[in-house]
């Protein structure tokens with residue numbers, strides 16, 4: 001996994017995040033890995049909790065948070081993505097005048113979370129069926145926030161499901177909001193901001209507020225894995 005993630009075009013990921021507020025990875029997980037992750041959704045022993053989205057007004061569908069120790073593939077993805085993302089996160093914080101900096105090693109950042117009682121793992125698998133959707137939201141779970149996250153589509157668009165597009169919105173200060181719909185292939189990842197990002201305007205750099213969600217599934221079943229780098233209270 002570290003080799004696969006190091007081999008991504010990180011300068012393009014950074015440039016796409018700066019320009020559009022998100023970046024696709026291209027093929028990341030194999031069909032077999034996607035199928036294996038989809039299948040473990042049924043393994044309740046691997047998860048710490050199950051959320052039925054409609055009960056909380058989050059949309060329709062459900063998700064489960066992995067328990068520690070994370071299954072190896074998820075642990076590897078989380079640790080391998082983090083170092084390159086931490087560079088982008090630090091550059092963004094500098095641009096936005098935020099003095100938080102992120103260590104190079106995910107274990108060191110988790111230590112910071114754990115010292116503030118953010119100890120519960122946040123990686124998750126989401127499952128949507130016909131008519132399900134995920135309302136626009138931000139994955140904030142406490143004081144400590146790592147500002148970028150990754151979602152990987154496990155299902156095959158057009159074959160396993162239709163509809164269910166990944167949607168990002170950005171709310172710009174005193175301007176109308178902009179939406180981005182991101183087509184993903186099975187096994188492809190998307191890097192996007194948790195809550196805000198810097199945008200260069202005519203009068204310098206400003207902060208735009210970001211939300212993400214999923215449009216209504218027209219048919220079939222859609223599974224996604226979400227990798228969030230801060231832990232939860």
Ligand SMILES: O=C(O)CCC(=O)C(=O)O
Nearest residue numbers: 126151166214224225226
């Ligand atoms: O199902 C999706 O594509 C969105 C998942 C999500 O909200 C997340 O990964 O944080």
Ligand SMILES: [Fe+2]
Nearest residue numbers: 137139212226
């Ligand atoms: Fe999310």
